[in-house]
Amino acid sequence: MEKIAVGMLGFGTVGAGVAQLLEEHKQELQHQVGADVFLKKALVRDLEKPRTGQVNLREDQLTLEADEVLGDPEIHTVIEVMGSVDQARKYITQALQEGKSVVTANKDLMALHGAELLKIAADNHCDLFYEASVAGGIPVLRGLTEGLASDRITKMMGIVNGTTNYVLTKMSQDDRPYQEVLLEAQELGFAESDPTADVEGLDAARKVAILANLGFSMNVELSDVTVEGITSITTDDLAYCRQMGYTLKLIGLAERKHGKVELAVQPMMLPNDHPLSSVQNEYNAVYIYGEAVGETMFYGPGAGALPTATAVVSDLVTSVRNMRLGVSGQHVGEPLNEKHIKPDSEVFSKYFLRLHVKDATGTFAALTSIFAEEDVSFERLVQWPVEGMVNTAEIVIITHTTSLDVYKRLQQALHSLDVVIDIKSSYRVEGGS
Ligand SMILES: NC(=O)c1ccc[n+]([C@@H]2O[C@H](COP(=O)([O-])OP(=O)(O)OC[C@H]3O[C@@H](n4cnc5c(N)ncnc54)[C@H](OP(=O)(O)O)[C@@H]3O)[C@@H](O)[C@H]2O)c1
Known part of the structure; x- marks a missing residue:
């Protein structure tokens, strides 16, 4: 069976999940792509760091030299799971210019530089996939670009940040204040030690920008999204919501009407019978309204090693299939619609x-x-x-x-x-x- 080498930039939480899936689902993946896809090399910062994932790479599979991944002619697809913006942008650009397809989980990067990187990918006849960048394990981007490709999307509303959904769920259910629940979320690993990007709504805004780009085929920028976080929500507010039959959620909204779009992240009161009201704890969901299909909702885990890795490896499967069919980079086109933001x-x-x-x-x-x-x-x-x-x-x-x-x-x-x-x-x- 043909062997196809992939390289990875980063071998942390998501990277370890990817290595685990490549090994544990080997048979299914071989069946899917008709080839044996194996991880040749992974870039890390520290070779001595103890690695506690299910799969331990051999010593010669880890490297401190990016060129051992980016410059290896045998490596067909590069998986970027290292995070950051500048370094990742530089490496992904280099990989694409070397003719390698790229799969990334990096929402910060795709929200800021997605259009530029997709153009570089298209110019070099390579794929650039980023399913894991929005709502981790939920296949919502592919849902938009493939499952709903025939429809005209008019509205997307998402609970796309697990940390804030966890905090609001617990504040409301247990009638406990914001700071106390945030601390608990940090102890349980649902919130980062610096939770600013999550609680101020910036993480969700990045995902709204990515969703709107795809769903509305429009070059939307992160700065087009108005952003408000959850830090000033009180238990009194949540009590009123409950009394009045509403649930308060941090919602990422992208709505299009008459060619103009509204993009926002803000705490929003939803009627209790709204599909998003029942999304609890760290779970994510994206509600999509299409003119033809009506209402649909994608629901599942928005983060975590294996859920996120499923999205990354699914992108990898598509990338390898495209290579074998000789159609890499052919899905990318210029956005159909000009951007007009609603006043x-x-x-x-x-x-x-x-x-x-x-x-x-x-x-x-x-x-x-x-x-x-x-x-x-x-x-x-x-x-x-x-x-x-x-x-x-x-x-x-x-x-x-x-x-x-x-x-x-x-x-x-x-x-x-x-x-x-x-x-x-x-x-x-x-x-x-
Ligand atoms: N964690 C999730 O649930 C999740 C969900 C969706 C998307 N994502 C996205 O996935 C990406 C990875 O997240 P993660 O949670 O797996 O991060 P992580 O656990 O911090 O892992 C990052 C990995 O990249 C390596 N790395 C970082 N900077 C590097 C540099 N400058 N040079 C070389 N290696 C470098 C680190 O090396 P060392 O191991 O040596 O430190 C580590 O192996 C991020 O873009 C994140 O936003 C994560």
Whole structure:
């Protein structure tokens, strides 16, 4: 049987999972590609580091020299699982220019430089696949490019960051504060020691950019995604959501209407019967709406050695198959659609507002006149006294649908209103009652 050598840049969590799959699923992989795919060399930083994965590579399979992978003419596909942006970009560019196809799990890199790298791949007749960069083990990119290739995608909503979904699930279920749950997530390995990119929404934004590029065939950039994280969410907010029949999730949203797109990552209140509301803990899911297919949802583990490795090795299978068929690099084309980002006046939603106001005559009249001025009506309005705060009431409002520019003006007007002590929180509300 023909032997096909692959090289790997990185042999950490995902790399070890890839080596394990290549060994444990050898027979199935041989059947899939009609060749014996083997790992020839893996680049690491430290040869002495103890490696605890299921598969231990031989000493001669690990190297500190990138050229032993990138410059080896026998290596057909390079798997990049080392992370970082600059170094990985340099190595992937070099690999593609050497005529090697590349599989990467690197969302940071693909969100920032995906278009440039795909062009280099196409120019060199090589494949560049990156299924593992969005939602780990869930085959959502291939779902878009192959399974839904015949459809026109109008909306994608994803829980694409396991850390934040874990934190919000536990905060809501156990009524525990953000910091406490984050610490627990770090101890359990669901959050990094520096969780900033996750909790501030940047990791999810990278995935939204990648999804929108593929789903809308449009050169979307990371800076086109508006980003808000979960750090200011309180257990009070979550309690109100539960009372009102909603679930609060960090959602990556990409929506297209009349050729214009909205790209956002933000905490969003979803009705409890929304398919994404039931996605718990560290799990990921991507809900996709296509004009023809209607609603679909992809669900599964968004990270972890073996789930992520399944995505990487599946890309490898396609890359090797393409090589054997002589069609490497032929799937890549210029984006079909020009990028047009929706202005705030065309972004419509309902909003949840939690206000602390003076508990006095005239407060309601002042509030309602501000809403009336902007022509925004209430879907719900509830008032409670605030425990321990004399003369202060808490007002929770869900508005009817309004545009984002109007809502921003409304918030400004509320801030400057004498009877409003504080806007405690505000979230976008998706659909439902
Ligand atoms: N972990 C997940 O669940 C997951 C899920 C989806 C996507 N990803 C993506 O997959 C990629 C890898 O993640 P990971 O969790 O496997 O990372 P990791 O455990 O930190 O492993 C990184 C590997 O790359 C090597 N490496 C890093 N920088 C290097 C450099 N400059 N030169 C040579 N070798 C270098 C490290 O060498 P040493 O071993 O010698 O330190 C290590 O083997 C990242 O892009 C990540 O975003 C990960």
